[in-house]
Amino acid sequence: MAKKEKERELDEYLDHLYIHVNEVEHFALFSGLTVQQFIRSFSDLPALLLLNHQYEDASFNIHTQLEFIVQDQYLRFVKDYAERPIALCLMDFTDEKKLNMLSPQEQAELLYIAHKKEAFRSPFYHHLLNRFVYLTDEDNEITKIYFRDMADLHILIAGVFNQYISDKSKSTAFWRKKNNVVLSQLSVEKIEEHEDFYEDGVLMSLYKMDKTNYGLEIRSLPEDIFPDEVLGDLKQHLEKPADLLIVVS
Template sequence: MAKKEKEIEEYLAHLYVHVNEVEHFALFSGLSVHQFIRYFSDLSALLLLKHRYEDTSFNIHTQLEFVVQNQYTRFLKDYSERPTELCILDFSDERKLNMLSPQEQAELLYIAHKKEAFRLPFYHHLQNRFVYLTDEGEQITKIYFRDIDDLYKLIANVFNQQISEKTKSTAFWRKKNNVVLPELHSEKVEAYADYYEDGVLMSLFKLDKTNYGIEIRNLPENIFPDEVLGDLKHHLNKPADLFIQI
């Protein structure tokens, strides 16, 4: 079915994704820490390697600060008011922090400072699922994933959040609000995994009253991730390489 060219205002959300499966990380633009923590909201605690949040707990062994699950909402509110560079990873129990060796603690400090790891940053004692790094404007976010399936689930969850929020914003004008929302499943995101290795722009739009779609555009290898969303009009002039119907 032929589709007319869309205006930029017709798109609901954009997400740049560049995946390095070998080193278990992905680069994003258009992903917020709120969206990320909303997906990982079931985790017990977050270790704060780089931050400016003040209402934290302190681990004496590592000399590092952390927040627990019931502090996430306050932590995100503070981050919204005072955005900063951020480096966090998850852990289950403070006792596990006390088992980290000097070498492992040094590695954590290195990651926070350099935004890169010299080995996969997943620790036996912590059993962390991720390491999350972003700049002050959230223009580039780098996430290491222990399980690459979390990457695909996160992408699906981000778009499902957008669809849900769009539906809520229009629900006031409906007489009935019993519409079943379409849902993007992670398996459908994973089906296009080969494309993410070169960097893609994923753009969400509404197809009709009940369906949504995502256009996927391959981007040049030499592109700067932090400039992708600023050059949307230029990228959207190119026909989509792939299409996912939700």
């Protein structure tokens, strides 16, 4: 079995995600993550405050002089972003009335986060009840997400790979005589079981094991690696045997 894993070719892998977690400051760095995947994983968020963007159909809040979108705009927003990706900073919030309660100091902090891509104190606000702050560059090579509850990290990781499996299954459903196959699902619990790996930086690689099962390989990477270079150096990283294999069934 070990020999087979070692000989897997690059083109046999279906999807890759790099993750490096900073538990102390409650954020994670990603490579291979898109805003579409993030919003699909948390489509129940009531609204998104756009701190840095170029979306033209957003609503405007007079108090903060900032723009925002609500749930029924998410699909249009991600479609627009896919067509012209730019540097992006957004955070969720519960109600526009809560935006009107932000103090000048809090509004200044939001602008600081959007400009510096970092927070000088906790970026979670009592009035907004936000769960996330999402930041990415124009090339989508590095994404940084602050999590109020790090349990949401596990939901996001499982969601990204389950989205891929679901989309892959839908693309082949037309050719099936019977479309009653139960889809493989990566459970949040399986991701959470191995959370200690993520603090040092890991490459997670998905491949198909057989007709119904997928394998998710986890490889620890050096701490001093540049996240934006990981996916460009996949061949080199995949030459190292996986530290862990999660069977997705």
